[in-house]
Amino acid sequence: KSLTIPVNIRVTDANDNSPIFRNSTYFINISESTMVGSVVLQGIQALDADQPGPYSTVQYSILPGPYSDVLALTSSLEGTLVLKKAVDYETLKHFKIAIRAQDQGQPPLYTDAVVSIEVNDSDDQNPLFGQSRYWAHLPQPARKGTGLEIRPEPMRAVDQDAGINASIRYAWNAGAEYQDFFLDPLNGSVSLNRSLEDNELVQPVILVVKAHQVDNLDRYALTTLTVSRSWSFSPQLQYLQRRYSVQVLENVPVDTTILAMAINKPIDQSIRFVMESHNGTEQAFSVDKTGEIKLERSLDYETQMTHQFVVWVTDGLTNDTATVEVTVLDVNDWDPRFELAEYEFIVKESALPVGSVIGRVQVDDGDAADRVNLQLKGPESRAFNVQDNGDVVFSDPSSLNSTVIHLMVVARDSGIPPRQASVPLKINLPVDFLMMNGSGITLSTADGSGLLLIILGILLGILSLIISGLAVYLCQ
Template identity: 50%
Template sequence: MLNMQTRRRQWRRDSRCYLRESSSVATFFVREDLEVGAVIGSLQVVGDPSERGDISLSLDRGDYAVTIQPGTSNITLTRALDRESQALDGHDGPSSVAVRVVCKRKGTSDPSIKIPVNIRVQDVNDNAPQFIGAPYTLNISEVTVPGTVVLQGIKAVDADQQGPFSTVHYSVIEGNYAEYIDFANGLDGTLRLKQQLDFEKVQQFRLTLRAEDQGDPVKSTEAVLTVNVIDADDQNPRFYDDRYVTTLPRRPVQGNTLTIRPRRVRAFDQDIGINAPVAYTFTADGADSRYFAIDPETGDITIAETIPDSELLQPITLVVKATQQDNGDRYALTTLTVRREGVFTDELQFVQGNYVASVLENRPVNSVILTVITNRPGDSRVRFFLPDEPSQFTIMRNGDLALVDSLDYETQDRLNFSVVATDGRQNDTAMVTIIVLNVNDWDPRFRHPSFDFVASPSSRPSDVVGRLTVYDGDRGDRVSLGLMGQDARAFSVSKEGDLVIRDLSVLNSSVAHLVAVARDSGVPPRRSSVPVTVRFPQELLGPSTRAESSLLLMIIFGVLLGVLILVIVTLALYICKYKKDRARTRRTSPALGAKVASYVNNSIPHEKLEAGSGPGSPRASHLGSLVVDLDTLNVDRSLGTTATVSRGSRRFARGAAANGSLRNPLANGGDLGSRSLQSSASSTFKPAGSVAGWPEGSIPKRVKKLSWEDEQNRSLRSVRYPTGHVKTPLEPTIQEGPGPQEHHAEQTELDPDVSVTPLPNTPSAELEQSPVAVYF
């Protein structure tokens, strides 16, 4: 015993191979870009792992991504790690490492100790975004209005963990044609048209798209977007020359074809891909045009009727119109000046007194808006100027009115000015009206590039945490605001831009991130977005969380309390029912004796009892005792009316009666009906040898009393039989409780450890007058 205690003390003092600071697991954090062969960390274990030390360290397996340097506690990396398990170089390393280090105490036979070691891999920006479905192709019509979304669904995925390393920003790399298309939002892969396209200038071009993450350093990838420009009917027909001149013959008769300079009147569709045919007509309804006719298909001009010598003494101007046959809204105009041969007038005049033109506000600078024409189109002495000097326009020497500055519908939607033609001696003036057409060329603009709000500790639903200020430069456009993002469900935004708290229960963090989106009412609509951050005090979100937890605990406690009450009620009902059944059993117990007596009477034949019970029978002088063990007597206590005796007991009774060992007390004229069957506790026996045929000591030492309630000290009462009853003493009558004449002041309980021996065969008057005692 002393040696055992000594060993236990030594075992307790030996703390080798245990981790310091009473730790059970060693944990290391390592970046996934750690080089192979680098030391991850040193295992803080009690003991010296060197060659001469008192412990040795090793791994339980050899297939780990780490190892322990011999003679040290340093854990070294043997295989590359990868937090995402999908490295770009194709080498997939483990995203976490869990090993077990085996520590062996030197100099002892103690079993080794296995120390769990967890190595957690931290994410680094080692993956670049990858475009899905690249390269991309876009077919776009040249009539698409700038600002229209032309392509959605461009997406790049970064394999790094959620956070800055996997947040992708999109852009178009600067270069040729980059001014045509850009991303509507850097965080969304939606492309929009930035500048008007023209099929006649460019039919196809390529753009380079870039997707980069927010890591440091940044990782990016590129994809190619091929844009095919589809020709559309966006161009009016055009004449080959701006103006034409013809001279009437000396005798202008009907049917003569006029010679036009500088060439025949011809027009073509500027939409090269469509090249729709055109039809020629005169636009003027004046009297002068009635003398001429134009072929709708060829444009040839002839004299419709003979012109009198008194007509057309002055030059006249005819306006020729070329209209697309498939689209009447597309047409072009030119002028044809007709004069008589040998007739000249020096009066300078504009062909039209008023010029009107409608121009989109995004019309490119240096575009020709219209051309003013005089009756001297070839006169080099004629000059044009603008006396009102509008800053947006200038007029060329040939009468072309060109745009020199951008138009703005929001500033001025109509311009009226005059143009003057002069040859140095004569002047003429015409009015010009320019109608500016609105274009949705402004994106909604937020006041700040991002919004950061801090909610007060007393904030509640329907409270305003801040205002999102946004405006649109297009006149008449209305801006509507919306919210996007995972935390957008907790807020709503009003028409005025107030950010209102709607439901704080959906937030799982004290910082809410969402995106505010502004959309205008222009055609097509434009939109923009900014990130919004709302910070909540921790105590503002805490009570609701604790309240939810308390409510859950109350519900669980209520369910358990209900189950407990149900169990208590069920147990109470069962106890009440059990007590009622016991009371009913006690009330029915007096009838049990009669049942037992009837059963015994039917079990022993009368002949055998009467044969050995005559007055002259030698066996009549002996008192037989019958001992019945309760183990062979089964009574159904629930019914209280059934008693059974085993087959062995019945055979024993019958055999005793046959060989004369069982005496019939009726042979001596005894009245069993007036006698009582005394219990073994109240009977006095004087053993005097063995009963004939019944060896001494055959009665078991333990004799049980026939009693339902031992704890109430109820003893068996006497069994009384009526006079002349022929049944055996094995048929007792059992009574519950003492009767009025059966109370005994003194009762002696038999010692269960003392053997009871049957009475001797010697008869006596006292025994013959005593009732037969039956032991159960």
């Protein structure tokens, strides 16, 4: 007699293929006016010929280099590049970065590609007035059509893009109509629209002037023109406002002017501005001899959201005070940060109900106002969900084909522009997990040891049946 014993042999995949980019070099053009956080290139893709699993899961990274901090990948699993750092045509016209595509093998296989970037020039400079503020006395008598003698020089603005040198037009800011004054849109001169009596305009008036480019209304500059009667400057020195409020982004550079304080006298050598110390605020701001408030150190929204201080002004005979309140606006300057560089969860239960929590990832964001959204990515990510609190939950056994799962956890915050980070996640399931949870897919493991044990168990079972049958036959 002969006996046929069926034997199933499963061939496991080996990591013998490197990821291959569709293009060895990618070319892109970036305008120097492109906003940080903008997508500049999509479609970078490398394919791995290995079977679906860790050996064919491709992870992208930017290799260290002179300009590796200019661009960033939105995710290590996607070939999408965003602008991470502003570029300036005047200082950097062309640069290259290297992209690496790497699989999840041990050791991993990889391929590199080059991204070549051309920076395009743009109209990125606003017009600039010759002075930050101007003043003028009303002529005596104040007759209609009489021009004002503007000091310390005629009010003019020029385009800072010298190569473009766009034409400039002047207007009252935000559509304001100062009925008593006429502003020449071509040369910035100011004259009286009507005659003024001696009992009119007894207090100084501040006119806000806007100079914009003819070819681009979004390119403009602002200045102030203080108009007063010559006798209105005496005898008492006064601020034109008792309280100033200003909003400042927390990433504004040090030495930036954030406010210009106005008084009812021309600023000369007798005028002195002094900041009154208040809870360390004097270290963050300073006031110069013209009454301009400047930033002395970097601001941080997470540390202090508002600053308030008092500024004195004196001419040696009289003095006055004004209160300044600075509100710091939040900027998304922190990436989400995971507690661990990688996570590994081991599931011991063979029969795991849908909805079971198998582990938790911890992620924080240094920006106090930001919310962090978590997402799983990878070939078998549909089998699991990650909740806002970091819990990784078992959800769909039908999409599993392995007991060793390699995923990426991606954290994306709610800031503008949004920032994100990712870490690898490895999930180890019991050998019989797929059968117990009804995946309907033949069991396989990363190293094949579990499959070998099952095959040997089946063969031993069949051999036991054969021996039992022979024993019964011989007994008869």
